[in-house]
Amino acid sequence: MSVAETTDTRPPSAAEPDRPGPADPATARRGWRGKLAAVAAVLGGTALIAVHATFYGHWLIDDSAITFAYSRNLADGFGPVLQPGAAPVEGYSNPTWMVLIALGKLVGLFDHGTLFGVNDQILFPKALALACCAAILVLFYFGAKVLSRRPALITFAAGAALAAIPSFVIWCFSGLENSFYALTVAALAVVIVRAVHSGRLLDTQVAVGTGLIAVLAALTRPDGIIYAGAYPIAVLLFLKRELLGRSVRAVVLSVAGFAVPYAAYLVFRWFEFGRLVPNTAVAKGQEPPTIEDLARPGDIVTYVGWLVVAVAVACLVVLLVRPSRLRTGLAALMVPFGLTVAAYIVLEYDWMGQLRFATPVWTLGAFGGAIVVVEALAVARLRGRIALACLLVVALVSSVSGLYDQGKSYRANVKTAFCIVAERDARSINGFADILKLPDTAQVGLIDLGGTSLGSRIRVLDLAGLGDKQVADYLHESDVTGVRNYVFNQEKPELITFIGSWITTLGFDKDPRFDREYVTIFVNPPIGNLTVDSRNWVSYHVRRDLVDDAKLAELKAYAQQTLPPLLELNKTAGLRGCANIQPGFKAAA
Numbered sequence: 001m002s003v004a005e006t007t008d009t010r011p012p013s014a015a016e017p018d019r020p021g022p023a024d025p026a027t028a029r030r031g032w033r034g035k036l037a038a039v040a041a042v043l044g045g046t047a048l049i050a051v052h053a054t055f056y057g058h059w060l061i062d063d064s065a066i067t068f069a070y071s072r073n074l075a076d077g078f079g080p081v082l083q084p085g086a087a088p089v090e091g092y093s094n095p096t097w098m099v100l101i102a103l104g105k106l107v108g109l110f111d112h113g114t115l116f117g118v119n120d121q122i123l124f125p126k127a128l129a130l131a132c133c134a135a136i137l138v139l140f141y142f143g144a145k146v147l148s149r150r151p152a153l154i155t156f157a158a159g160a161a162l163a164a165i166p167s168f169v170i171w172c173f174s175g176l177e178n179s180f181y182a183l184t185v186a187a188l189a190v191v192i193v194r195a196v197h198s199g200r201l202l203d204t205q206v207a208v209g210t211g212l213i214a215v216l217a218a219l220t221r222p223d224g225i226i227y228a229g230a231y232p233i234a235v236l237l238f239l240k241r242e243l244l245g246r247s248v249r250a251v252v253l254s255v256a257g258f259a260v261p262y263a264a265y266l267v268f269r270w271f272e273f274g275r276l277v278p279n280t281a282v283a284k285g286q287e288p289p290t291i292e293d294l295a296r297p298g299d300i301v302t303y304v305g306w307l308v309v310a311v312a313v314a315c316l317v318v319l320l321v322r323p324s325r326l327r328t329g330l331a332a333l334m335v336p337f338g339l340t341v342a343a344y345i346v347l348e349y350d351w352m353g354q355l356r357f358a359t360p361v362w363t364l365g366a367f368g369g370a371i372v373v374v375e376a377l378a379v380a381r382l383r384g385r386i387a388l389a390c391l392l393v394v395a396l397v398s399s400v401s402g403l404y405d406q407g408k409s410y411r412a413n414v415k416t417a418f419c420i421v422a423e424r425d426a427r428s429i430n431g432f433a434d435i436l437k438l439p440d441t442a443q444v445g446l447i448d449l450g451g452t453s454l455g456s457r458i459r460v461l462d463l464a465g466l467g468d469k470q471v472a473d474y475l476h477e478s479d480v481t482g483v484r485n486y487v488f489n490q491e492k493p494e495l496i497t498f499i500g501s502w503i504t505t506l507g508f509d510k511d512p513r514f515d516r517e518y519v520t521i522f523v524n525p526p527i528g529n530l531t532v533d534s535r536n537w538v539s540y541h542v543r544r545d546l547v548d549d550a551k552l553a554e555l556k557a558y559a560q561q562t563l564p565p566l567l568e569l570n571k572t573a574g575l576r577g578c579a580n581i582q583p584g585f586k587a588a589a
Helices: 025-054 062-075 095-106 120-145 151-164 166-172 178-198 204-218 222-237 241-273 279-284 291-295 297-304 306-320 325-346 356-379 382-412 418-436 450-455 469-476 480-491 512-517 530-536 549-570
Strands: 443-446 459-462 495-499 518-523 538-543
Touching (some): 025 120, 025 166, 062 120, 062 418, 120 151, 120 166, 151 166, 151 356, 151 382, 166 178, 166 356, 178 325, 178 356, 204 222, 204 241, 222 241, 291 297, 297 325, 297 382, 306 325, 306 356, 306 382, 356 382, 418 450, 418 495, 418 549, 443 480, 469 480, 518 549, 530 549, 538 549
16 A cells, blocks of 8 residues: 555545534543543643753853843844844844744843843743643644644653753754744644545645745744745655646645745845845855765764664554554654754854754654654564563663763753853843943944843944854855954944954954954963863953053953953853843843
8 A cells, every 4th residue: 555545545534524412521521531631641741841941051152142132122122133223133043033033032031130030041942942842742742633643642752852852942942043943844744644535635725834934943943944845745755646746735724824924024124134044054164065964864873872863663563654644644744854964964063062053853853753763662563562671761761871871961061152152241241331431332342242232332243253243254255364354444433352262263363453442351271171171271462552561450350350260150151040131231140
């Protein structure tokens, strides 16, 4: 029996709905038990994810605060800009997530102070991420319900799997868009699976709906555009000659459902920002994939463990050789899952670590893995169940051990924390600006943009290019000399701060103009464990024409008073929270 043949008819329940009849107490009890099991599965899986998320404390990646700054200004009526009055530059690549955060501010849940005693700039994004994770598990339940008699078990198993994967939890609760991105991918997969199962894949609502969901994915992360192909591929996979005309119509509707709103955003992007792609994509310089990149899924398999993947694949094979509606559903699920892997292959290596771009792979992988393992155990005979259970236990023990080490390692050395940047840079810059009596239109050239853009009272010049079009263009061409010429000849920022090796990467340490035109206020050289101490490898510089000996001494005294204790704290307290960050922020948390 072919895959297409399994979708010839609708299930009996869809073709001939039950007629009303007298209530059956036993049926009612089973119905309530099923609903309670569903609720317990969703809540239990969400609770496990939440518990794992607490392992990383109040940490948010600093890049998330870039989006927060745009959300704040959008909600406050300044438009999608990094700071009020700044030129419009699309320094974010997640419009839907930015709008969700802005809505949080409008209703008083974000950027207003504290919630339950915690900075709402930290708590609200994490709470929103948890809500997205709960919604993912709800979708899993409704997807599993049409494929299995054990949807609650599958839902809980998938939730437990996601909770066990540090990569998924870290990035869903990092303040970035990963949780909502995962939700859009899960929604697309479940809609396709349910439509294929019910024989409604070619319905107008399904076609347009998948297109609209794909738009949400594409506007949550640029690589999300790949999911516009999920529905057409699924239609092609289940194509039947007699339905060719209807299939073409459905694909056209889906493509239109995606293309019309996405084109509208491109028009807005062009007129608002003057680009057809986010400024971040220009700065990062995404390159076409190479042959070597085809091996990148091996990183995912290694991360979660080869044995557990082998067991899941074996279960999948067992189920695929048995003609059934489950086989059809699994074939449908493989379409969006394959696209998640393809997107991961295409994307550049990410410096933030922990396979940040693999979140959609984990999402659908956990769902599909839970389905195949639960159903393989169900169809196997006694000896097969015992053998599979033993293999599964060994695989899970091995996998969980490795995953725990991954989470523990990242917890000990989280990347560029939002609160560290805000306390270290925004506070120092504001203090320097006050001593120098700089106007709000003065500039600071910097690398870590997020926390500083939220807290600096003067303008920020992003030397990493995410928030500056000219710098992005130079970095896209690997023209660091152009970056320096732009800084020294055109922008001439009053202050400059560097983190890590960026002063060398951009060549400022070798450019005679830097020593001639700027003087150092404070420098903490690279010492000790550079992996841990890179967050403290900082320097601050002021334009020479703004200071005399007395003023420079005052700046240095302020730096020596405020920075060393904070840098010492950074070595051991990377997970800490901070006070609500507003422009002019200077007080310690």
